[in-house]
Amino acid sequence: MIRLGVPSKGRLMEQTFDWFAARGVTLSRSGSDREYAGQVQGAEGVSLVLLSAGEIPRELAAGRIELGVTGTDLVREKLAGWRSDVAEIAPMGFGHADLILAVPECWRDCEDLDDFASIARDFRAAHGFRLRIATKYHRLVRAWLAHHEVADYQLVDSQGATEGTVANQTAEAVADITSSGETLRANNLKILGAEPILQSQATLFAHRAALGDVRPFLAQLGVAS
Ligand SMILES: Nc1ncnc2c1ncn2[C@@H]1O[C@H](COP(=O)(O)OP(=O)(O)OP(=O)(O)O)[C@@H](O)[C@H]1O
Ligand SMILES: O=P(O)(O)OC[C@H]1O[C@H](OP(=O)(O)OP(=O)(O)O)[C@H](O)[C@@H]1O
Incomplete structure (x- = not known):
């Protein structure tokens, strides 16, 4: 069978x-x-x-x-x-659906991954903890960030309603699936990087x-x- x-x-x-x-x-x-x-x-x-x-x-x-x-x-x-x-x-x-990394729209000085890497580097000194990325895609996000030489971050596990974590102040950035982009827009988030982490x-x-x-x-x- x-x-x-x-x-x-x-x-x-x-x-x-x-x-x-x-x-x-x-x-x-x-x-x-x-x-x-x-x-x-x-x-x-x-x-x-x-x-x-x-x-x-x-x-x-x-x-x-x-x-x-x-x-x-x-x-x-x-x-x-x-x-x-x-x-x-x-x-x-x-x-x-695309797996993407997104940050608050109001981060005017963060338009690409190089900006993100330098913000992450400075974040710990300013706040006393590493910049938090909420996601359920731990393996894929870690591999992609390592490939782009972003090191100063921590992953926060989020199994649902991930885009809400920024407004709730449990994360500074999110890595999640998007298709229409509506959830990102509704939560005032913008996508970083020219290419998604993964196209699914x-x-x-x-x-x-x-x-x-x-x-x-x-x-x-x-x-x-
Ligand atoms: N908004 C979306 N548009 C298109 N595909 C999506 C969307 N959200 C999730 N997917 C895809 O659907 C699949 C299932 O996603 P997800 O695990 O969130 O589903 P679920 O129904 O919540 O699953 P579970 O039963 O495990 O809770 C994934 O492969 C994901 O890429
Ligand atoms: O770009 P959009 O078309 O707005 O779709 C994206 C949303 O869809 C999925 O969530 P889902 O509805 O599966 O619920 P979840 O938050 O519980 O995973 C995904 O996690 C995003 O939140």
Whole structure:
């Protein structure tokens, strides 16, 4: 049996269902919206597992599901050396979002990463603690800042409503996902850097050791492995 892990709620779930339906495979939730069991029609030997998008990377890496749909951001963040356990099969064309670093709009002297690095350097002397960046993307943000030689900061864990941390004075900057930019604008934050830390979209992944087993199903879907 091929276990297919799909986000259990929201637009990501609906758009995933649409993506499979367009390829002749009907995914559906059995019972109520609160029941996390599902059904697959139009494919033999495939079962549906509804999971939190954030848990799908770990389940894929462990081989508890053979196929899974989630954002590329979550796979890269949650799995060190993700390529050894997980294979990227097909970008799905939705769930586009950029992981970015943002600071208050009113920081007029901070327009790029060089400005940010020097503000961070001076911050500790002025305030007695390192400049705080709120994020749930610890691995990706650390790697990106190290690559850009920004060292004088601390990460503050934020699992939701991250853009609010600046107004709440629990962080000076945020690193979070944006798509329309509305949340950043509403919280008076501006993006730093010409390029995002990462460009993400919903993607079909496979447990690498199961690639042989899933190949016929992928061929039915019209995607190459
Ligand atoms: N505003 C957005 N627009 C497009 N994609 C987004 C947006 N916010 C998050 N995403 C993407 O959706 C995926 C799921 O994000 P997130 O972990 O926040 O979802 P969630 O539904 O809160 O998950 P969980 O069930 O784990 O709480 C991620 O890959 C992320 O990049
Ligand atoms: O650029 P925008 O279109 O405004 O989208 C960005 C927002 O969407 C996500 O939050 P989500 O709604 O998933 O809630 P969360 O804060 O609980 O993560 C993300 O964390 C941003 O807050």
